[in-house]
Amino acid sequence: MSAVSVKEFGRVWWSEVYNRIIGAVVFLDDPSAECLHFDGGLFNLLNGGAVAVKSLSPFEFSRKDHKKAVFITQTTATQLRTIHEIIRNSDFTHCILISCVSFDVVYLELNEGKDVSDVIAAGRGPAEATKQLEAMLMEWIGKKQCAVEAVHIPIFTIAPTSVVFLTPPYQHVYPTFDGKLIPDTTSLDLYTLTSEERSQVRRLASGLNSLMESMNLKEDIYYMGAYSSLVTGVLENSPVCLARRKNCTQPASLIIVDRTLDLCGVTSHGMESVLDRVMCVLPRFPGHSNNVAVDMSPLCEANVISHPDDMQLSPGCLFHANDESCTQTFDHMVNKSQKEVMFDLYNKLSKIDVQKSPSPKTLLKVTPQSVEKIVSASKGNYEVISKHLGILQQALGVVQTLKSPKRAQLDLLTSLENQVQQSLAASRDSTSVLMQISQLIKTRKDRNLPLENLLALIVHVYSLTGTEVSFPAAHEVTLTETLSVALFEEHRNLLEGRVLSPEQCDQLANNLVARAKDVSSMRRILLKYNSVLKPSESTVGHEYRGVLQQLVEDLVDTERPEMPDLRHRNEGLKDLLRSGLNILTSKKTRGTKHPLDNSTVIIFVVGGVTAEECKRLHRSVITSGVDNTVLIGSTKFVTPVEAMRDALAL
Template sequence: MSTSVKEFSKVWWTEVYNRIIGAVVILDESAAECLHWDGGLYNLLNGGAVAVNRLSPFQSCKPEQKKVVFITQTTQIQLRTISDILRTCDFTHCILISTVSLDVVYLELNDGLKNANDVVASGKAGMEAVKMLEKMLVGWMKEKQPITEVVYIPIFTISPTNNVFLMPPYQYVYPKFDKKLITSAPTLDLYTLNSDERSEVRRLASALNSMMQSMNMREDIYHIGPFSSLIAGILENSPVYVSRRKMCTNPVSLIFVDRTLDLCGVTSHSTESVLDKVMAVLPRFPGHCTDVAVDMSPLCEAKVVTHPNDMQLSPGCLYHADDEASVQTYDHMINKSQKEVMFDLHNKLSKLDVQMSPGLKTLLKVTPQSVEKIITASKGNYDVISKHLGILQQSLGVVQALKSPKGVQLELLSNLEKQVLQSIAASRESTSILHQMRIIIRSRKERKLSIENLLALLIHIYSLSDSEVIFNKQHEENLEQSLIMAVLEEFKTLFDDRERNYTPKDCEMKAKEIMCYLKEISQMRKPIQRYHSVLKPCDAGTGHEYRGVLQQLVDDLVNTDRPDLVDLQHRNDGIKDLLRTGLNILTSKRKSSKHPLDNPTVLLFVVGGVTAEECKQLHRSVITSGVDTVVLIGSTKFVTPVEAMRDVFNL
């Protein structure tokens, strides 16, 4: 069995390429991002596509173009867009590739139908969805007898490294219950969520099921956190997934963890990972949630005024699937130190065939300036640029991030985090950290700190402190007043609807909402036992350090002593296990006989995003433990502190 998610993705992209010969290919943004990580636009053009466009109701095609292939998530909105396109074009052949399971599409097309779930359970939903969609396509096309095809191809994963995979189409899935971090429902099921959240969870569970099926995996399911329990419950109990599991032969332990149990890791500005630093500084590549936009003007003659909004010059990016040297460097940006990444970039750039380029030197230190000097020697030399475009884009991205004024802000925020950690560890109930934060928020402009980063720091503080720390009530009230003023002054930075004028009353309500979220964050780990605290004494014996829930969990997983994983609930521990224990359950605490390392592969999936730094540390723990188990780390996306803050506060 191949445990490579990258291979899983490649196999299914091959199925896509087999269908695009002579066709206009129209993709949604999620499919386009996944394509980028498989090789990009040229994979489609070299595979026979006559044109490639984004999914838009304003899309038009030439009269001679008769075949179209849509690659979409098949949402109701996307189907309306497809309808608009087909009604205005002269296609005679239409293929709809759904990147979401047709079972889920059937449920959404028949929302409210009483027997829809029964049709899914019977295994007929996929075929019924095909019939419905093909009928729609025929009705929208001008041709009287068009050729139509509807097929499900699971395109939803990207693989930054061999042991890490992300699912960008599900970037908005987050551990919330109708926009609340803590559910008030006494029991949890899918209907605890609102309809949009319910649909997203179904789609994510279905995607993971398809991945397991393609990789012939039979999973034992574990989870920590209420939202993860919902996803685990769908995978465990859905008749279609139960039937699939009976057919698969390769055992794997699938562990779901709620991101909200530990928000310290994703709101920390203290990172050694170069990728995290670059993502925190540079804007996102248009339409992507994982790659960044690199200003390419230092290599070109074009005069760019407002990158990335100036569209006369296309932005560069970090990942280049068809360039082995670039793939290796991207891996280094996650798993190596900044010093090692800079030496790697310098060595690769020094080999470029540029007359003005400095030769390979023995350096004690490589600075952004020394790397930039080699890059600028390539300016205007388009033969060299075209041959080494991948490494040049990566080098420019790293240089621009490390030279950015935002780097100084990140360093200041990192120092503040260290002060916060020691203050909370030392004083507990008597901590005055909120009073200090109030002063920092009021003086943020003088310190050149953004309100977004300071809100992320507040999440970091409350998640770090957990329910053991009781903040001074007066300090919290004063902090709330400072937040009201900050929101009023910077609503254009914080909110998407920037044109709206926010009143003082609106800002007061938003500040109160933020304070409610912060108090909920401090209670998130209250129900768990072993990983309740993320503040641990340093090995050196002085002070404390942050050790996240994910880190503690993985350390316990690979511990040869196999400590009792009391917080890791095993979905398969059902009534059969209770019956096996007999009357002993009345007199003894039942312990699961299963352990995740009983299987040769462990798949740890974090719902709500991870950082590159976390992936590096978790992978390092597995490697140094010496266990033979393959541990894959999966999540919905890579996140920065500001993005994590926006996920939590609904901004």
């Protein structure tokens, strides 16, 4: 199967799923359901011939007259047990298991602890996994007359815009080494990780390999960060990847980067992108990592008391794959200013306005109230609502964000970040930033600042300073003590119901500060991009310029400056030989490869990105004038609080 873009990649492989679902009950897990949503949603399955669609849950089963089942799954050990339970409680005679993960990885996991190196080296892993899975299905069905099939279909991407793609099944993949941010050893390989982490590396690499195969790409691999070196190692050396590179013909550059090298951008509350703000304020759409739940009660007659916990009313969301006008608006939420998004929404809503509000041309400013007025005019008019449901959901999502009390919190936190930035730039080692944060934690209730956002501010500060600033030990002790008290007061909310003693809160506070100090050490391995606090080019003072931003600006620079931090996977051995023989140590040869030597460049960030980052990186590429196609991929869109939880392992 071949695809020309990431969006096409998803569409091509979903069509393979639709070919198998006629007359079947379809069971799918949350990541697959999110991928389906971005391809068109539930009705793609129902209109394609599925008789029912259910969640992949051990509590689900099917009616006795339903004889065919299709399972869309990540094929983990837990999910296989779930499939066993569903089959045991149903009466199927035909089962199809669609594995979203490559069978060579599944084979390794099915045979964990056994020596299967000969099978893997000979490239027989996928065939053996197919046999094992089909034998399991036959045994679980337990009938002589039955049909089973196990097939790998790489459903793992969504494409919110034409240049951005995300991977919902890998939303929890994060650069850690046996749970730590910094590996214990410099001689890093897969077996220094836990079995779960090892599996995540292989699964992510297998997904990227499937993407390359479908797009007929033969890649040069580059990486920044220790974890990314492991992912590129699997891509470089796995027999399945080696076989694919022999057959693919289009040259490409794949750049994999650890999120942990720069956590400033993702923990900053100063976001210009409308999508980032919406994702910060509104709750997640159930089961999704990249979409929000929009309260639809303003359009309906139902009396909803608390949303989204009140299940009388299904939530709306932001992305509507089958409505071109909505996909354009979603793109604007990533790439345009708030003012442009508001005018876009008002323009589209004014065409369905039943009250005939002022023309967009006569308005100097579109406010949340003016958008809300048009939306409210459609209340109860279900004919209008059903025709324009997508744009109404998007408009409500933006209005609810802009009118939320959380907006004032975000503005205050942004102001605090700016103060910290200038304080660090001015005073460096003599800074009292940690004392200021300790005071903020003590007075957080008076200022209406949630503790989790202040923890995000702590991660932001430590990542911003890197190794350039050493905070006084006494200040770190004060911060730890203040944090311990705050954690004791709020740990049930912060830790989702867990109950901790004062001593446990002390220990947790110590762990969090130690982890934040690890965050500040992440860029010490970098030579050129080790600082993100730069003198401002447009105004007085200093500004944040992220590692990714610096990398992309160098990448598209026509002068082709040195990028010593971007390691080329194929050059590791050559570098060792050169240094050992003491040849060419002073300068690189002119023959050194550059990512832009290939027409397609994919930058993949392990651990999440923001819409704002994607917009800035894309803008740098566009304004540079290079002809290369540059795609930006990541495991998920992330908010400051989520980025903090990932970094601090909360």
